Amino acid sequence: MTEKGPVTVSPRRLRREFVRRVKELSGQNLQLCYQCGLCSGNCPAASNMDISPRQIIELARLGLEEEIAGSQTVWVCASCLACAVNCPRGFDLAKLMEAIRLLTLRKNVDHIRPEDISPQERCDLPQIAMVSGLRKLTG
Amino acid sequence: MSLAYYPGCTLKTKARNLEEPAVASMEALGFKLDEVPRWNCCGAVYSLADDDLIHQVAPVRNLIRVKKHGKTELVTLCAFCLNSLKRANLLMKEDVEKRDALNNFIDEGIDYSGEVKVLHLLEVLRDEIGWDALAQKVKLPLRGLKAAPYYGCTLLRPREIAIDDVQNPTVLRGFLGALGASPVDFPESTTCCGSYQVVGSPGDIAEYARPILSSASSRGAEALVLTCPLCDYNLGRGQKELMAKQRGSREMPLFYFTQLLAVALGLGAQVCRFELNHGRPALLLEEKGLLSRREIVQPIGGQR
Amino acid sequence: MSAKQRKKKPVPTAVKEKEQITAKLIPIYIMGKRYEVPEGLTIMKAMEYAGYVLVRGCGCRGGTCGACGTVYRKPGDYKLQVALACQKTVEPDMYLAQIPFFPANRAAYEFAGLTAAPEEVFRLYPELFRCVACNSCTKACPQGVEVMDAVSALKQGAIAQAAQLSFDCIQCGLCTSRCFGELAQYHMFQLVRRIYGARIVPRAEHLADMVKAGNEGRYDRCLDELKRAKEDDLKKLYQNREIEPVEAGEDWKPKDTRYL
Numbered sequence: 001m002t003e004k005g006p007v008t009v010s011p012r013r014l015r016r017e018f019v020r021r022v023k024e025l026s027g028q029n030l031q032l033c034y035q036c037g038l039c040s041g042n043c044p045a046a047s048n049m050d051i052s053p054r055q056i057i058e059l060a061r062l063g064l065e066e067e068i069a070g071s072q073t074v075w076v077c078a079s080c081l082a083c084a085v086n087c088p089r090g091f092d093l094a095k096l097m098e099a100i101r102l103l104t105l106r107k108n109v110d111h112i113r114p115e116d117i118s119p120q121e122r123c124d125l126p127q128i129a130m131v132s133g134l135r136k137l138t139g
Numbered sequence: 140m141s142l143a144y145y146p147g148c149t150l151k152t153k154a155r156n157l158e159e160p161a162v163a164s165m166e167a168l169g170f171k172l173d174e175v176p177r178w179n180c181c182g183a184v185y186s187l188a189d190d191d192l193i194h195q196v197a198p199v200r201n202l203i204r205v206k207k208h209g210k211t212e213l214v215t216l217c218a219f220c221l222n223s224l225k226r227a228n229l230l231m232k233e234d235v236e237k238r239d240a241l242n243n244f245i246d247e248g249i250d251y252s253g254e255v256k257v258l259h260l261l262e263v264l265r266d267e268i269g270w271d272a273l274a275q276k277v278k279l280p281l282r283g284l285k286a287a288p289y290y291g292c293t294l295l296r297p298r299e300i301a302i303d304d305v306q307n308p309t310v311l312r313g314f315l316g317a318l319g320a321s322p323v324d325f326p327e328s329t330t331c332c333g334s335y336q337v338v339g340s341p342g343d344i345a346e347y348a349r350p351i352l353s354s355a356s357s358r359g360a361e362a363l364v365l366t367c368p369l370c371d372y373n374l375g376r377g378q379k380e381l382m383a384k385q386r387g388s389r390e391m392p393l394f395y396f397t398q399l400l401a402v403a404l405g406l407g408a409q410v411c412r413f414e415l416n417h418g419r420p421a422l423l424l425e426e427k428g429l430l431s432r433r434e435i436v437q438p439i440g441g442q443r
Numbered sequence: 444m445s446a447k448q449r450k451k452k453p454v455p456t457a458v459k460e461k462e463q464i465t466a467k468l469i470p471i472y473i474m475g476k477r478y479e480v481p482e483g484l485t486i487m488k489a490m491e492y493a494g495y496v497l498v499r500g501c502g503c504r505g506g507t508c509g510a511c512g513t514v515y516r517k518p519g520d521y522k523l524q525v526a527l528a529c530q531k532t533v534e535p536d537m538y539l540a541q542i543p544f545f546p547a548n549r550a551a552y553e554f555a556g557l558t559a560a561p562e563e564v565f566r567l568y569p570e571l572f573r574c575v576a577c578n579s580c581t582k583a584c585p586q587g588v589e590v591m592d593a594v595s596a597l598k599q600g601a602i603a604q605a606a607q608l609s610f611d612c613i614q615c616g617l618c619t620s621r622c623f624g625e626l627a628q629y630h631m632f633q634l635v636r637r638i639y640g641a642r643i644v645p646r647a648e649h650l651a652d653m654v655k656a657g658n659e660g661r662y663d664r665c666l667d668e669l670k671r672a673k674e675d676d677l678k679k680l681y682q683n684r685e686i687e688p689v690e691a692g693e694d695w696k697p698k699d700t701r702y703l
Contacts (some may be wrong), residue, residue: 027189044331044350048343075339079184080331081296085305092297098187112339114569121341122569123562126368127148127598128219130565130572131183133338135194138573152561152600179576179595193623197576245578 007059007067014063018103022060025099030061032089039083039093049073053083053093060096074100075111079136098136105139112137142263143210144172145201147220148180154217154368156412160401161216161260163410168268168276172214175205183219184335185226192240198227199241203251212256214263216397218367222293225257225300259294259302261310261366261396270317278405280319283427286399287323287360288312289351291370292331305329311364314396318403323360327351332373341376345384348377352391362392362423364399371395375417392420402429469535486513486528486539500543504529509613512585514620515539525585525617545616547627550634559642561600568631571597573624580618580628586611590618590628597631605632606639665702 023030039053040046046053051071059067068074074097083093104111114122114134122130142165150158162172178201186194201224205213215221231238232253242250264273288311295301295308303310308329315322333347351374355363365371375393382388398411398420408430413421424430466481473490480489487501502508511528515537528541550567557563564571571594580590593608609632618628656662672680685697696703 025188078334078336080292085296095187102188119566122566126153126372128183128369132335134573135184148598180598200576
């Protein structure tokens with residue numbers, strides 16, 4: 001994980017609308033989290049993430065939309081739910097990740113394009129990979 | 140006895156080696172896996188957003204058609220199909236508002252409220268047949284086969300649809316025990332293989348596979364036992380890439396649980412379609428004296 | 444409406460028709476504008492009656508070319524209906540627009556190199572896997588094709604099944620215009636019907652024999668006779684041609700066996 005510099009928090013930077021949308025889409029109470037980090041510890045993809053799963057929750061509830069939007073974390077998440085079943089607070093981080101992805105995908109912006117998947121991969125990948133990949137990473 | 144059966148797309152092409160031994164084995168156990176008519180894709184991943192109903196349509200439509208077909212139980216083999224169908228079913232059972240919206244939109248002529256019970260074949264084996272009864276039917280016990288159960292994600296998460304204990308599942312251990320094999324537990328048995336990330340980031344897959352394979356191997360496992368075609372693809376591909384980097388390392392064979400079932404029931408290599416597996420898993424069975432050399436179907440050139 | 448399909452002053456023939464028409468006039472709305480047209484006309488004829496000159500969005504006028512896909516709605520009903528403009532007769536107060544073309548993704552391929560493997564479709568049309576089984580495509584098909592089921596068959600790798608299910612597709616593209624996943628169903632179906640015809644259906648041996656016989660001059664004499672015939676005689680021959688009855692058995696033969 002790459003260490004990020006300090007994050008500036010100020011009322012001016014708070015994106016209340018972003019917090020509201022994320023809560024609405026995920027159905028999660030962001031205040032449940034007490035930042036224990038079990039989500040990050042259980043995440044098999046954490047080493048590929050620039051912002052850790054735990055930090056994503058903190059940034060989301062601070063409304064720091066730009067930090068999250070500039071991060072690869074939600075696109076690296078494989079929705080394996082290791083975070084969700086291990087959370088001592090019953091917070092479903094996978095749903096938060098999905099909500100943040102959707103805020104981009106619903107603007108008709110895809111994270112991957114089917115035509116960028118190599119022709120060989122399209123033949124080799126099992127259908128469940130293609131269906132789930134395109135559902136999670138295209139809008 | 141006939142069981143309504145939902146195969147899923149992948150089992151009709153790349154994972155015939157998961158389906159065909161299952162159908163043959165269940166027949167040997169006195170059950171007919173009766174494919175439901177007019178099924179469509181299950182959607183593979185359950186949508187996690189509260190307002191996203193369009194992505195629940197595919198699994199719900201299947202469930203409605205199963206109800207229309209007059210069945211109350213539906214058996215799946217693919218862990219992804221189980222997950223999306225079972226979660227969508229739970230939604231239809233519990234969320235009245237979304238249930239009405241989905242029923243109205245899908246417009247299949249009948250209303251659905253989660254009446255169909257979605258099962259994985261392992262649950263049928265465990266709960267309807269039972270390990271003791273299964274052990275009685277075994278003709279060729281898999282003695283000496285040290286196999287590590289690998290569950291992956293979708294059989295066990297989220298908690299509400301898990302077919303077993305989320306943290307300490309035992310269903311595959313019981314299954315392997317009934318077949319006479321020696322199950323090897325390892326902590327990474329529920330760690331994600333990378334799932335659909337292989338679509339956008341294929342370069343990361345080997346690193347997902349590494350801890351899973353090395354942990355199982357370091358505990359003495361000679362093979363991994365899988366339930367999911369995407370785990371099979373990712374671990375198989377990851378292992379191939381890792382082996383290319385680390386020459387001389389021994390390949391860990393990957394089996395579908397249904398293949399071991401068919402072998403133990405004495406159905407032979409033919410129904411197992413080992414030519415669709417990664418590497419050459421049948422060689423391990425031959426080493427153990429569980430398959431004769433002439434039975435092993437050689438891998439087809441270029442297959443995977 | 445395509446660029447070439449433009450509204451002009453009524454052409455003289457239409458004016459002539461208009462003067463002669465005694466049928467009851469009913470109101471329809473073409474792209475939101477009200478016209479009074481004689482009942483009993485097809486949508487296509489009604490558009491021409493109203494003054495449209497159809498250059499694109501009109502082909503065979505016989506319900507098989509797929510150029511005149513039309514979307515319409517009746518007042519008081521939220522549902523969109525679809526039809527082929529050359530087949531459907533106008534109904535009072537229908538609101539309609541033609542969709543003569545849709546910018547759907549069509550893959551380029553060298554057919555000679557294609558096999559009957561399901562992966563050919565996966566490779567050429569990976570967006571296939573974006574289908575959400577919403578069934579909008581089936582609802583939008585003027586031919587009654589079970590479009591969603593055929594898409595399901597493609598995902599399952601059942602090429603023959605997809606080809607058979609989509610047999611009645613005439614490539615109008617209305618399915619695609621309604622697709623949530625932005626699939627090009629009709630192009631995929633054409634691909635699999637080609638694969639099915641060329642790689643899956645057994646070769647018809649008698650066809651090869653007939654082609655060979657044709658090449659060897661077996662039909663030259665009758666073709667020459669036709670070429671020499673006067674137009675009136677040709678018309679007479681056509682009108683009086685003997686047609687094989689629907690219930691004819693395998694051993695049916697025409698009365699005139701000179702050309703067999």
